[in-house]
Amino acid sequence: MHFTKMEGCGNDYIYINCFEEVVNQPEKLAIAMSERHFGVGADGLVLIMPSENADFRMRMFNLDGSEGEMCGNAARCIGKYVYERGLTKKEEVSLETAGGIRYLALNIEDGIVKTVGVDMGEPILEAEKIPVIHGESPVIGKRIAVNGTEFVFTCVSMGNPHGVTFVEDTAKFPVEAYGKLVEVSPLFPNKTNVEFVQVLSRNHINMRVWERGSGETLACGTGACASVVACILNGLCDREVKVSLIGGELTITWNEEDNHVYMSGPAAFSFDGVWLKEV
Known part of the structure; x- marks a missing residue:
């Protein structure tokens, strides 16, 4: 299984392109891959998926296998990934998450996404x-x-x-x-x-x-x-x-x-790899 390691301000996740890969047990895979001695090492696992409601869908799993609703750093990394890996030519991208649809604005220079702005929606105070x-x-x-x-x-x-x-x-x-x-x-x-x-x-x-x-x-x-x-x-x-x-x-x-709350910050590729272990 091919994966990409990325980080946003040091918040590092393993990204899997589910347009090309199939992940059957993401909770178990998140635990195995996130382990920093026997796995890749990360704060968790992020799946980049097709969406019926937005340009892309994100599912994110913490290193203990629990699924989170939203991750701002991961959203920025997805913006960089989908543009630079040729999944979209858009400079404004909609992203479906378990916490709602978020909107990404890509700051691009010479084909490289330098920073990503994210419309994080309205804060919930109730x-x-x-x-x-x-x-x-x-x-x-x-x-x-x-x-x-x-x-x-x-x-x-x-x-x-x-x-x-x-x-x-x-x-x-x-x-x-x-x-x-x-x-x-x-x-x-x-x-x-x-x-x-x-x-x-x-x-x-x-x-x-x-x-x-x-x-x-x-x-x-x-x-x-x-x-x-x-x-x-x-x-x-x-x-x-x-x-x-x-x-x-x-x-x-x-x-x-x-x-609405708006966030702007960097996203970076670390490396690509192939996961060989069974889960």
Whole structure:
């Protein structure tokens, strides 16, 4: 089975072109291929598929085999893949995901996709739709106790659930210790991605992320979007924000006119390969 390794700000996935390949057990294949010693090594597996409702369809699986609704970094990588590998000549591409249809704008120079902008749609703030179990909705700057430790969270869905909390120094914060507890808290029926945010200015934040089903990753596109929405809702940032992640930088804009969140950032090929093991 042929595959391509790609990364967006260090958030690395294995991509399989399902116009040419057949994947029968994607959950098991995601676990096997994502393993960094006996597999290819990645944050998960992404399938690029035909769609009846958009130009392409994306299915993404975390390294534990669970399927996610949406991944912003993967969406950008798909934009680069389908254009540079000749699956489309369009510079604006629609992408079906489990979290809804997303629209990609490709920034192309000399036939190379330099960056990809993604219309991530409207943020979902209703508690029951995220979902998060809380007495109030929306959940903005609310105290939530997790295993005896209190956090102040703002909860947002960008097609997948996010809990955003603010810290003094992301570099020193014990992300793993707390991220894995918040992820599986009964307050989040579908588990949650957890973002730890340090506000540097009205237009710049640092963010580290504990991704549901994968652990800490170098970047998370939907998490960056959710974090900026949380910053704006709490009066901490303006409408366009640079998000510094361990693996790189994204620009996130929450447009006041259409209420959509727009993300722009890089995508890169790492290598192509052939998977020989049976699953």
